[in-house]
Amino acid sequence: MEKTQLTEIGHRLRQRRTELGLTRDKMSELADIGNGYYGQLEVGTSQMSIDTLIKLSNSMHLSMEYIIFGEDKKTGDASPVLELLKDCTPRELKLAEDVLKLFLMKN
Structure with a gap:
């Protein structure tokens, strides 16, 4: 995956976390992933596994497609x-x- 794609994914994660009014610590706790790792995802310096994608999708109430591709959320x-x-x-x-x-x- 290209750096720009990782950065865009991180931006979507940060935007949703902010919408929910959560800190990085709280978001990583809810998603059951490490705080440092979650921070790396938000800034686009790390890729995520399918398991992590599923955890983030469930805990943030976002589709996996939206997290990865930025497609509009179905509301x-x-x-x-x-x-x-x-x-x-x-x-x-x-x-x-x-x-x-x-x-x-x-x-």
Whole structure:
């Protein structure tokens, strides 16, 4: 794999980790891989095995295709969730965000 491809993969991993509000330590713990190794993946200095790709895909809720190739993530219709959130207070929105993050990390 070329260096540019590794860098692009790392960028997608870092972007998703940031979206989830996680540190590298927490992300590597959730994916059950070494923290140093995960850091190398994010900066594009290391390649990953199929096992690692599967772990990252599952823990980040990203398709393997998106991680490798950058294809658009397939998303469902979020409008029912958005409808529930539209009248929430800032405190309620923060609580809902925290609950959703916990839910997504456990599946």
